[in-house]
Amino acid sequence: MTKEEIEERVRNFLIEELEIEPQKIFPDARLKDDMGIDSLDFVDIVVIVEKVFGFKITPEEMEGVDTYDKFCAYISTKVNNS
Amino acid sequence: MGRRVVVTGMGIWSCIGTDIGEVKESLYSGRSGIGLEPERLEYGFRSTLTGIVPKPELKGLIDRHLRRGLSEEAEYAYMAGRQAFEQAGISNEYLLANEVGCIFGNDSSAKPVIEAHRIMLEKHDTELLGQSFIFQAMNSTVNMNLSTIFHLKGINFSISAACASGGHSIGLAYMFIKNGLQDVVLCGGAQETNLYGMASFDALRAFSKRMDEPAKASRPFDKDRDGLVPSGGAAALVLEDYDHAVARGADIIAEITGYGFSSNGTVAISQPSDEGCVRAMMRAMEDAGITAADIDYINAHATGTPLGDRFEAMALDRLFRGQHALISSTKGHTGHECWMAGASELIYCIIMMQNGFIAPNLNLLNRDECAENINLVTETVETQIDTALSNSFGFGGTNSAIIVKKFKQV
Numbered sequence: 173m174t175k176e177e178i179e180e181r182v183r184n185f186l187i188e189e190l191e192i193e194p195q196k197i198f199p200d201a202r203l204k205d206d207m208g209i210d211s212l213d214f215v216d217i218v219v220i221v222e223k224v225f226g227f228k229i230t231p232e233e234m235e236g237v238d239t240y241d242k243f244c245a246y247i248s249t250k251v252n253n254s
Numbered sequence: 255m256g257r258r259v260v261v262t263g264m265g266i267w268s269c270i271g272t273d274i275g276e277v278k279e280s281l282y283s284g285r286s287g288i289g290l291e292p293e294r295l296e297y298g299f300r301s302t303l304t305g306i307v308p309k310p311e312l313k314g315l316i317d318r319h320l321r322r323g324l325s326e327e328a329e330y331a332y333m334a335g336r337q338a339f340e341q342a343g344i345s346n347e348y349l350l351a352n353e354v355g356c357i358f359g360n361d362s363s364a365k366p367v368i369e370a371h372r373i374m375l376e377k378h379d380t381e382l383l384g385q386s387f388i389f390q391a392m393n394s395t396v397n398m399n400l401s402t403i404f405h406l407k408g409i410n411f412s413i414s415a416a417c418a419s420g421g422h423s424i425g426l427a428y429m430f431i432k433n434g435l436q437d438v439v440l441c442g443g444a445q446e447t448n449l450y451g452m453a454s455f456d457a458l459r460a461f462s463k464r465m466d467e468p469a470k471a472s473r474p475f476d477k478d479r480d481g482l483v484p485s486g487g488a489a490a491l492v493l494e495d496y497d498h499a500v501a502r503g504a505d506i507i508a509e510i511t512g513y514g515f516s517s518n519g520t521v522a523i524s525q526p527s528d529e530g531c532v533r534a535m536m537r538a539m540e541d542a543g544i545t546a547a548d549i550d551y552i553n554a555h556a557t558g559t560p561l562g563d564r565f566e567a568m569a570l571d572r573l574f575r576g577q578h579a580l581i582s583s584t585k586g587h588t589g590h591e592c593w594m595a596g597a598s599e600l601i602y603c604i605i606m607m608q609n610g611f612i613a614p615n616l617n618l619l620n621r622d623e624c625a626e627n628i629n630l631v632t633e634t635v636e637t638q639i640d641t642a643l644s645n646s647f648g649f650g651g652t653n654s655a656i657i658v659k660k661f662k663q664v
Contacts, residue, residue, distance in 0.1 A: 191318045210319065215385035222382055 178225075178248045182240075185220050199241040207240065225251050256432035259511075260661060262504040263344065263492030264601050265337025265442075267330040268594075269305035269485050270587050273337060278605045280587060281613035282634055286469035288483050288589050294449050294456075301461045303471050305485025305589040307447045320403045323389030325363045327444035327593075328399045330488035335400050335440055342492040343504055344438070346405070355408030355436045357427045358396040358490075359419025359443035361593045364451040366390035396444045396488075408436050414593075416648025417555070419443055420489065421596025424656055425513035427493045437498040443597035445486030452484045458524070460559055472590075473617035474556035474583035475563050475625040482557040485589030489598035506661045508604045511641075514538025518651025526562045527651060531555075531569035534653035535643065542657040548641050549579040549657075551612055553599045555645040556583035557590045566645065567624040575627050579643075582631045586616025596646035600656055603642040607660055611636050 186192045186207070196207050203209045209217075218229050227250050237246050264274055269287025271277035280287065289306040310333045312321050324332060339345075344354070370387040374380070389395060394412040401410045409430055413423045420443020427441035445451075455461070462481040464471040472483040499506055514537030518530035539545060552570065556563045563583075570581060584602050585591075591598050606612055612635040621630065639660070646654045 191313075208319075212319075212322075212385040215381075216322075219382050219384040228379075228381065 173251050175248055178251060179244045181224055182244050182247060185224055189220055190216070197240055201240040203238055203240065203243060221247065227254060257434060258496035258509060259428045259431045259493055260496050260499050260509050261491055261507045261604065262494045262499050263338035263340070263342030264507065264604065265334035265341065265490045266487070266598060266601055267307065267310065267333040268487035268489070268588060268591065268598060269307045272308060272333065274605065277602070278609060281584065281602055281605060282611055284587065284614055284616055284634065286472070286587055286616065287485065288468045288471055290465060290468055291449065297449050297453065299449065299453065299456045300459065301456065301463045302465055303462055303468055303483045305447060305483065305487070305591070307485070307487045316403060322386045324399050325366055325390035325395040325446065326448055327360060327363065327446040327486065327488060328390070328396045330486070331358060331396045331400060331442065331444040331490060332403060334442060334488040334490035335404065338440060338490040338492045339404070343502070344492065349405050353408045353437070354406050355427070355430065355439040356397055356401045356406045356410050357413060357423045357439060357441045358400065359413045359415065359423035359593050359597060360393055360396045361414040361416055361419050362451050363391050363393060363395050363446060365446060365448045368450045400440065404440070406440070409439065415652045416650060417590070417592050418596055418646040418648040418652045418654040419593040420598065421644065421646035421654030421656055422515065424491065424493070424510070424597055424600060425515060425654055428510045428513050431493055431495050437495045439493050440490055441493055441597070442488060442490035443594035444488035445592045445594035447486035455484060462558060470617050472558050472586050474554065474558045474585050474615055475567065475622055475630055476618050477620040477622045479558045479560065479563065482559050482585070483589035485591045487591060487594055487598070489594055489601050491597065491601065508607060509659045509661045510656065511659045512538040512542030512657030514541060514655035516653045518653070520651055524649055526565035526647065528565045528568035528572065530651055530653050531566055531645065531647060532572055534655040535569065535573055535645065538643065538655035538657050544641065544657070546573050546577045546579070549574070549577070549643050550639045551603065551606065551642040552579050552581045553603050553642065553644040554581055554583040555647045557585050562647070563622065564624040566647070567628055570628045574629070580612050580629050580631050580635060580637070582613055582615035584613055587613065596644065596654055596656070599646070600644045600658060603644050603658055607639040607642060607658070610638055612639070
């Protein structure tokens with residue numbers, strides 16, 4: 173899967189499932205402060221990522237992933253290394 | 255003598271209407287909210303009959319973060335609560351600055367439990383359940399969600415008392431205000447309508463199978479009744495201390511003057527009791543300082559089951575034979591709104607009181623001999639109601655009776 177395809181899927185679920193306004197999604201947007209993703213949202217993100225990309229996020233791997241582009245990069249690494 | 259407790263707001267989301275005006279029209283014209291849900295047969299029900307309650311569209315009304323924990327019945331309750339606060343003139347700003355309580359009747363939330371179980375069977379991993387199910391699956395789903403969405407700071411818990419849950423929630427809210435512990439409480443009842451919530455009730459062979467005539471299936475006190483029709487939705491009332499309401503400049507809709515409760519004390523869990531019903535009604539009248547002669551209208555609990563209606567008729571006969579009180583069960587219109595019924599039926603009483611009519615006991619074509627001596631209304635009657643009594647009875651022998659009075663300045 174290309175980087176662009178992954179980013180499109182991530183962007184889609186953020187808009188469709190988490191109802192984040194498209195203008196709040198930009199490369200260095202902070203997941204918490206700019207996009208309004210809270211700790212309970214992360215519980216749902218685990219479920220959505222498993223459905224969309226077929227792997228399970230672990231909290232350890234997510235450490236330091238605090239912006240949109242870091243999140244997409246993390247997903248991309250996981251998808252392309254599996 | 256405690257403080258006077260008045261109603262300053264009402265809201266409803268039901269199979270006979272999704273606002274007070276629509277419900278008034280349905281009650282007056284005898285419109286039934288009963289329909290069929292064909293997938294119930296495939297699932298294994300004996301009957302597809304159910305109250306048809308529209309799903310509220312909440313997207314755009316409340317933020318996803320507040321919406322995600324709402325169960326089906328909590329969604330209904332949000333819509334009803336919103337209407338009740340609006341009618342009471344209670345704004346978000348008011349709620350942020352003042353203490354308002356919340357007591358709701360609810361006794362199941364089956365759908366999220368079953369859906370979560372299905373995921374567990376497939377994934378065997380709780381981390382793949384997501385965060386919503388816990389807030390939807392608990393019996394207190396209505397209270398926890400409404401108190402969060404409306405920023406409520408007062409009393410906050412749920413009443414689980416089977417089909418008397420809604421009645422007892424109003425009774426407790428009334429007591430909290432009467433005794434000076436709260437000034438304003440949002441109270442009511444909520445009931446899920448999905449098939450998961452009702453399958454085990456259908457197992458008791460308690461539901462009507464008159465599927466060829468949905469609008470005629472729910473027939474309380476009729477000789478040919480063959481069971482209840484499950485239904486649901488939510489009903490909410492704002493109860494308030496009288497002086498507080500006056501100081502706020504609120505419009506007063508009615509006054510709650512009595513709450514009665516009892517437990518049957520019988521051996522069988524689903525066994526009705528005339529004695530238990532009588533004790534609840536007597537206690538409510540004593541609390542209100544009135545006698546049977548003062549009651550103008552009784553909204554009976556009668557659900558259309560052979561046994562339940564008979565025992566309530568015996569109780570009504572004992573207390574009200576020879577009295578002028580007119581009686582109907584509105585479950586002919588609505589089906590049995592179960593955990594919600596005690597609250598919705600009090601609202602039906604108040605709507606009738608405000609508009610000078612009594613809704614008929616629908617589908618009462620051949621009166622059962624048990625009901626021969628009670629003043630059942632079979633057609634809409636134009637009359638003034640000063641005092642009404644609303645009954646709700648539930649499994650395990652829990653009974654509630656609420657007395658509501660037209661508001662008068664004393």
